[in-house]
Amino acid sequence: MQKVDVGRTILSANEQHALKNARMLAEKRKACLNMISSPGSGKTTLLCKTIKHLKGQLRVGVIEGDIQTEIDADRIRATQAPAIQINTEGACHLSAAQVSKALAQLPLDDLDLIVIENVGNLVCPGAFDLGENGKVVVLSVAEGDDKPIKYPAIFAKSIALVINKIDMLAMGVSDDFDLDKAMADAKRLNKDIKIFPLSAKTGEGMDAWCDWLKTNWRF
Amino acid sequence: MQKVDVGRTILSANEQHALKNARMLAEKRKACLNMISSPGSGKTTLLCKTIKHLKGQLRVGVIEGDIQTEIDADRIRATQAPAIQINTEGACHLSAAQVSKALAQLPLDDLDLIVIENVGNLVCPGAFDLGENGKVVVLSVAEGDDKPIKYPAIFAKSIALVINKIDMLAMGVSDDFDLDKAMADAKRLNKDIKIFPLSAKTGEGMDAWCDWLKTNWRF
Numbered sequence: 001m002q003k004v005d006v007g008r009t010i011l012s013a014n015e016q017h018a019l020k021n022a023r024m025l026a027e028k029r030k031a032c033l034n035m036i037s038s039p040g041s042g043k044t045t046l047l048c049k050t051i052k053h054l055k056g057q058l059r060v061g062v063i064e065g066d067i068q069t070e071i072d073a074d075r076i077r078a079t080q081a082p083a084i085q086i087n088t089e090g091a092c093h094l095s096a097a098q099v100s101k102a103l104a105q106l107p108l109d110d111l112d113l114i115v116i117e118n119v120g121n122l123v124c125p126g127a128f129d130l131g132e133n134g135k136v137v138v139l140s141v142a143e144g145d146d147k148p149i150k151y152p153a154i155f156a157k158s159i160a161l162v163i164n165k166i167d168m169l170a171m172g173v174s175d176d177f178d179l180d181k182a183m184a185d186a187k188r189l190n191k192d193i194k195i196f197p198l199s200a201k202t203g204e205g206m207d208a209w210c211d212w213l214k215t216n217w218r219f
Numbered sequence: 220m221q222k223v224d225v226g227r228t229i230l231s232a233n234e235q236h237a238l239k240n241a242r243m244l245a246e247k248r249k250a251c252l253n254m255i256s257s258p259g260s261g262k263t264t265l266l267c268k269t270i271k272h273l274k275g276q277l278r279v280g281v282i283e284g285d286i287q288t289e290i291d292a293d294r295i296r297a298t299q300a301p302a303i304q305i306n307t308e309g310a311c312h313l314s315a316a317q318v319s320k321a322l323a324q325l326p327l328d329d330l331d332l333i334v335i336e337n338v339g340n341l342v343c344p345g346a347f348d349l350g351e352n353g354k355v356v357v358l359s360v361a362e363g364d365d366k367p368i369k370y371p372a373i374f375a376k377s378i379a380l381v382i383n384k385i386d387m388l389a390m391g392v393s394d395d396f397d398l399d400k401a402m403a404d405a406k407r408l409n410k411d412i413k414i415f416p417l418s419a420k421t422g423e424g425m426d427a428w429c430d431w432l433k434t435n436w437r438f
Contacts, residue, residue: 038257038258038259038339038341038362039257039341039362039363039366039369039370040257040362040363040366066369067342067370067371067372068369068371069365069369071368071369092340092343120257120341120342120369120370121311121340121341121342121343122258122339122340123286123311123338123339123340123343124311124340124342124343140259140361142259142359142361142384143259143361144258144259146288147258147259149287149288150258150285150288150290150339151258151286151287152286152287153286153309168361171390173390173392
């Protein structure tokens with residue numbers, strides 16, 4: 001019986017689209033980050049606050065990936081930043097082909113950085129490159145400090161880790177979250193990963209994160 | 220060109236194993252629930268507290284699904300309940316074939332209910348039946364009240380919804396989580412879904428959840 005290596009074929013089709021996106025973005029000198037996390041880690045709130053923080057300094061556009069609804073794109077648009085919503089209708093990750101179509105709808109000439117907010121899923125999106133310059137993984141302290149060792153792939157592949165909702169530590173809510181342990185585990189998986197503990201809600205730690213974006217993600 | 224419907228073939232192989240598991244469990248008169256959530260919603264803590272709460276009333280065994288590590292199975296074993304760990308080594312959901320092997324290692328004669336704690340992922344595990352009597356979706360209030368409408372499939376397919384970490388509401392931490400809205404949205408997707416708001420940490424709401432397990436999940 002003939003064996004068909006389906007996994008490889010699907011990945012290659014995605015890789016072709018990812019390469020096309022990467023080339024187009026490089027030609028236009030636009031930076032692009034792919035933001036990945038579990039549902040509810042606070043990606044959209046982080047992006048809204050980041051856009052406001054960087055107003056007049058870095059022009060950010062967003063591609064929103066969700067299984068259904070336009071809720072997240074509407075939240076981004078309320079900050080005046082352009083946002084294109086992709087609904088995957090059940091699929092667990094964004095594909096490079098979907099991102100390709102969304103990029104064509106963004107006013108790229110008016111932007112410095114495009115952030116792709118992937119479908120809330122700490123596993124699958126990590127396996128599909130979208131043409132980005134780097135992946136950013138977001139972990140909220142409410143999820144527990146064992147996530148880097150339990151879901152190692154995405155921490156190993158990302159250039160940056162945002163540890164969000166650190167205000168919960170101070171409030172004694174997620175007091176079993178050991179920040180040093182989570183950071184050490186992430187560094188063990190990926191010695192070069194940049195780590196930003198912050199609270200998008202209170203603003204604590206946002207300066208370091210936004211400085212990193214400004215310094216590194218404008219061509 | 221010949222078209223190969225790969226999705227269907229993969230699902231059918233899983234369905235065959237799921238059917239085998241379901242038949243075996245029915246013959247032995249053992250109940251089985253498939254617990255699904257995002258990473259960090261508190262499934263393992265909920266199970267540990269549930270096992271202690273039901274001691275002497277309902278004998279629970281656990282199959283733990285994780286990408287890597289034996290952390291969760293060790294936490295369950297500390298309660299004296301039997302637990303079998305499955306490491307998917309990167310895969311985003313448990314398969315019925317994996318569960319079949321784990322079931323063979325559990326002391327089924329000494330158990331009433333087997334709970335399968337799936338890989339932390341609100342999307343993919345919902346598409347793979349494991350031979351369970353029903354799915355239970357767990358949502359923590361830290362994840363936000365928009366999750367039922369943003370990830371509708373798993374809420375539509377589950378027989379019960381546990382809304383965990385409600386102690387955070389009282390502490391004013393996740394004070395933007397509207398419990399009534401989340402429950403109404405889940406009911407709109409699935410009018411028969413049983414909903415248990417609780418805090419596995421403080422014990423609030425655990426009685427109703429454990430009563431439901433005792434009443435419905437012993438053959």
